[in-house]
Amino acid sequence: MSDQALVLAASAIGAGLAMIAGIGAGIGQGFAAGKGAEAVGKQPDAQGLIVRTMLLGAAVAETTGIYGLVVALILLFANPLLGLLG
């Protein structure tokens, strides 16, 4: 087993782990969608404002999922650890 193989294997696992962060955005944005639908049902006139607020908040909730994706892509495509091998 070479040093490189060990680091690359761990990077594959690390990339998979980083994607788990997406659980949060999925739950949170789904909650926002449900509350948005409920609010539109109560106040159809305010649909535009409600949807805009829902999407703005959902965009913020997306950020940590994107952080995870960025770390996974770094591990896969621009792995900085390989270069540190002696």
Add this chain to the structure above:
Amino acid sequence: MSDQALVLAASAIGAGLAMIAGIGAGIGQGFAAGKGAEAVGKQPDAQGLIVRTMLLGAAVAETTGIYGLVVALILLFANPLLGLLG
């Protein structure tokens, strides 16, 4: 144990881990579906608007699950780590 086998084995685990992100979308979109059904029950006249809002929000909640799928597919079908083996 060859280097390639180690990296490929870890890629299989990483691909599986990445799919765990789907937990979030499942919970969130299910909540949105429930709230949407509830809202339609209260205001059947607003069904079109309610469903549209629910689907828009659910589409947003799908994104992080798709990120996980993309990372898993990269690990399985376009593995960039193998090429980095010395």
Add this chain to the structure above:
Amino acid sequence: MSDQALVLAASAIGAGLAMIAGIGAGIGQGFAAGKGAEAVGKQPDAQGLIVRTMLLGAAVAETTGIYGLVVALILLFANPLLGLLG
């Protein structure tokens, strides 16, 4: 397997694990988005104030996700553990 390879491999896994912290911010910010949309539906006149409050709270909820990102980036790009190898 060299000492360096073991430390770097574990760092890759650690970076992935750190991103899991993002689950919390995703759930919390999504909850804020949903409640914000609900509040705007009830008081469309107060939309500006509601959104400002929602975003302020969401920014606070973002912090722990960013802590995770910072630790992951340190492990990847400024790994302090390698220098401690004898």
